[in-house]
């Protein structure tokens with residue numbers, strides 16, 4: 001009975017503290033800027049500038065399907081030779097090229113993000129090329145190859161195109177083709193549609209976590225160090241863990257508002273629509289938001305002044321961004337929260353995969369958040385605060 | 388004998404290898420107002436933090452409302468109200484007085500409606516006349532008003548003991564008296580035992596008991612009225628002269644009717660007169676007999692401040708405290 005009463009008392013206090021926090025956020029001009037202005041400025045500037053993401057560690061995986069059974073030159077199988085040409089160029093272009101038989105399986109793998117491109121050498125490749133050997137033929141009969149790219153991933157698209165063009169060039173030199181005999185037909189799937197205009201399926205997974213984490217961190221990194229009267233509240237039956245929990249809850253609500261604003265701007269201005277369900281996207285974004293909140297709260301607890309909290313925030317945020325954008329080590333990148341966030345959004349919103357596929361990064365983010373929360377509570381309980 | 392309701396016994400506090408309080412002892416009985424007075428850095432705030440359990444003394448006992456503040460810190464929460472020195476550390480400036488009070492009340496599980504009723508009642512005792520004032524953001528109130536809001540927050544859970552850190556500091560003279568009078572009203576109305584920390588000796592006048600701190604030591608502790616009584620005077624006059632020499636002061640001191648003399652200005656003295664008939668006439672007569680004619684004579688009160696100044700002066704005249712000139 002006593003413990004139930006204690007729990008009820010605790011819930012009452014947390015509810016009151018959440019309400020206080022939200023009222024404070026509403027009255028805070030900084031919060032308004034972060035919640036409304038920042039997403040607007042950044043999403044609007046998206047239209048003028050397309051993000052290119054630099055990564056070196058990831059190999060683009062290319063499945064090659066050879067469907068050509070036509071007869072051409074008696075000495076060479078051009079389709080086979082072209083495949084080996086691709087294999088040879090793969091390493092320089094940071095690609096991995098491998099043969100596959102079933103087009104359906106290839107499409108499924110592409111959709112899931114397991115591979116980045118499918119190259120199909122269609123029936124007729126050999127016979128078309130062989131007909132160009134006739135010096136009397138005035139017009140070249142082009143041999144097409146069909147390339148399907150994963151539209152959600154700009155960097156890997158670049159790698160595949162690079163591999164493809166250098167393979168075609170060397171192939172033509174080797175067999176003395178001098179005109180446009182080999183023509184790739186390239187389609188990017190799951191990528192930006194014409195109506196969307198910009199690469200939303202690429203940029204949204206990058207911009208949204210940046211906005212969500214950065215924005216909420218600006219606010220939460222001040223939320224304890226800047227809450228001076230909190231120390232007086234701690235002289236009441238309210239405990240430090242209740243105070244921290246209330247802050248996390250309040251900012252989670254704020255985070256939801258932030259999401260609605262960001263998605264709202266994207267859909268109104270750019271007609272953005274996630275490929276999957278909104279529910280999955282929101283669940284993803286909640287994990288991302290929670291990570292930003294707990295990191296901010298942690299910063300706020302270890303800081304001794306508002307200024308120091310700001311400096312820690314800038315340091316932490318830059319570290320996150322640099323690891324995501326510039327560190328070429330795959331293991332480090334895969335453990336990076338921003339990378340997890342991007343992965344999760346790509347899978348549920350750009351590819352439209354079921355939530356299951358976003359689980360590993362989401363669980364990763366949750367583990368980070370819980371660890372930060374535990375650390376925050378431990379540090380806070382040791383910190384002596386006096387009024 | 389009444390119950391000791393606030394009590395420090397032989398308290399030592401060290402922070403970072405530095406002794407801040409050494410052998411500090413004082414107490415207040417139930418329903419009394421205790422003043423802890425000292426200069427800046429004397430250790431007043433530290434005394435309060437010891438009473439609220441925020442700081443643990445290395446030695447000594449602290450008891451507040453019958454609770455051991457060292458061992459049972461948690462139990463203090465319900466019986467103790469605290470008004471910190473700076474209002475910005477104790478109030479949410481963007482919230483109104485009522486909202487601040489309600490927020491703190493919710494921490495004690497007091498229902499919102501009851502909290503509002505109490506807040507209004509206390510604010511009224513504290514001189515808040517209009518509803519508008521109670522609903523204005525605290526940041527837009529004046530210093531004196533804000534201090535009273537902070538006091539209201541400290542009282543919202545009906546504590547048995549209220550501790551206040553320099554409630555009058557930074558206020559204009561008339562507001563200082565106002566706040567102290569309001570505290571007296573609260574003390575009477577709710578029977579709250581109070582501990583007031585101040586660097587202002589005048590505060591002692593409003594209190595039942597006073598402890599003076601100097602560099603972490605208690606140098607004076609007792610009932611201010613008894614200290615005033617120890618001057619053994621019934622009347623006090625402030626005399627000003629055209630010129631005043633040390634010799635003149637000695638002459639005045641040796642007068643039969645004068646118990647103490649306190650220089651208050653370059654040519655001004657406060658003289659304390661024992662109980663006699665027609666003190667003013669007798670004083671002027673006696674002064675004329677030794678050849679002194681004051682420019683003006685003003686009747687004055689005998690206060691704890693006088694006692695404090697007199698003892699400080701007498702201490703300085705002791706031979707083993709040579710003056711540094």
Ligand SMILES: Nc1ncnc2c1ncn2[C@@H]1O[C@H](COP(=O)(O)OP(=O)(O)O)[C@@H](O)[C@H]1O
Nearest residue numbers: 402403407425426427428429430431432433434
């Ligand atoms: N946390 C602390 N660390 C080191 N010294 C402190 C700390 N708190 C107070 N002091 C020192 O203790 C002395 C008394 O401080 P305090 O109780 O705040 O004085 P008061 O309230 O009378 O001005 C001061 O000299 C102050 O510098």
Ligand SMILES: [Mg+2]
Nearest residue numbers: 431432472552
């Ligand atoms: Mg102080």
